[in-house]
Amino acid sequence: MEAYARPRVIVSKCLEFDACRYNGDVIYNDVIKKLMEYVDFVPVCPEVEIGLGTPRETIRIVKQGEDHLLLQPSTKRDVTKEMRLFSENYLAGVKETDGFILKTRSPSCGIKEVKVYASTEKGPAIGHASGVFGGKVTELFSHLAVEEEGRLNNFTIRDRFYTKLFTLASFRRLLPKGLDAVKDFHKKNYYLLMAYSKPTLKVMNRILKNVNENGEDKTVELYARALHKLFNRAARNDSNRSVAKEIFNRFESKLSVREVAFFKELLQKYANKKEPFSSITTLLKSHAIRFDDNEVLQQTFFAPYPEILLEISDSGKGRDY
Structure with a gap:
């Protein structure tokens, strides 16, 4: 069989690429590390891109009425508008891409199971939703291979993701x-x-x-x-x-x-x-x-x-x- 096409994947930058997590850490991930030889990664950190810096105070999704806001509890800062604007502008420029691997449960990058709170005060989560950036990714690119890094530890999910990713990359390469x-x-x-x-x-x-x-x-x-x-x-x-x-x-x-x-x-x-x-x-x-x-x-x-x-x-x- 001929050589596999090399997929292009947008990835949360804190996963293997940069110490840009809220606490200044980088998250080491064996799946992404192994993929590096076969995939062209495009790292991005939406929280850094909107100027939150590293390290930074945590942000969370807070439900107010029917809206989900992205708030920083320690400062009461509302960064919803900045995150939505960045997400729309960044993803509008995405081309020649086969998939995404995003940070699990992140209020910016998470695809599902991101905790939603009733306020910025301490208290239990009242539900789950997508992160602001992750939600926009699934809205615009559900036809591509999109997953969270935590779910890729599951063999069945990983196998399905790889199959879709490399097949779509092969198809994109031959289109011209x-x-x-x-x-x-x-x-x-x-x-x-x-x-x-x-x-x-x-x-x-x-x-x-x-x-x-x-x-x-x-x-x-x-x-x-x-x-x-x-x-x-x-x-x-x-x-x-x-x-x-x-x-x-x-x-x-x-x-x-x-x-x-x-x-x-x-x-x-x-x-x-x-x-x-x-x-x-x-x-x-x-x-x-x-x-x-x-x-x-x-x-x-x-x-x-x-x-x-x-x-x-x-x-x-x-x-x-």
Whole structure:
């Protein structure tokens, strides 16, 4: 398989890049550190950008009526307007980007689970929301790969994020090459796209068939929209099994009764969450090598992102977010 495209990712600057956290610390993060070899990061700290400095007094989201304000309890300073203005201006200039990794629970960068308070006085949180910058990111760029660094400790979430990030980066890289490159992308990603959404894959097939009706530019535009829609959901257990069966059908007639039975046994174990899906993809890949099926071997379904990034560890203990 050819080299992976290098994604461009906007990241909270306090994560590995600069000691700009409110207390003057830098947050060391193994996921981001490992990604540095494969990703072009663009660090940003919204709180520093609006002049809060480092170190600085903490800020929090406070609910007043129907509004969420960004306030600094120690000074009673309201920085909501400055943060909103920075967020709008900064994100309006974002181009050629494939994803975001933002600081978990930050009142500026957090995507979800940011504590909301009733006032600037001491007291428990009364709810949760998005940070001001993080909320604007999800509003404008939900079609891209967007995550918080804390959630990336969960294997399932990390795997999904990497798959979307590197696939979108690959698609962005080929766009200047036109429709033929898009068709080649579709062919190599066919089983991966099927695993995420068979209905959306059918729509993408129709889009590519209707090029005479829509023209090349419109076809590429429609295809891009469908691709982004496809990644709005995760590949489910039943979808993965369906794709595995379809690939296996290419080899079944050449296999022994025991080999076929073994595959079906693995598939059932995966359905019952007793076996990782990697066991099935490894078996399918071995069949493709054995029978010299290059069409299957070129599929990104087997390795949608650099395999060195794959780790089985999961600090989330299997939680389904």
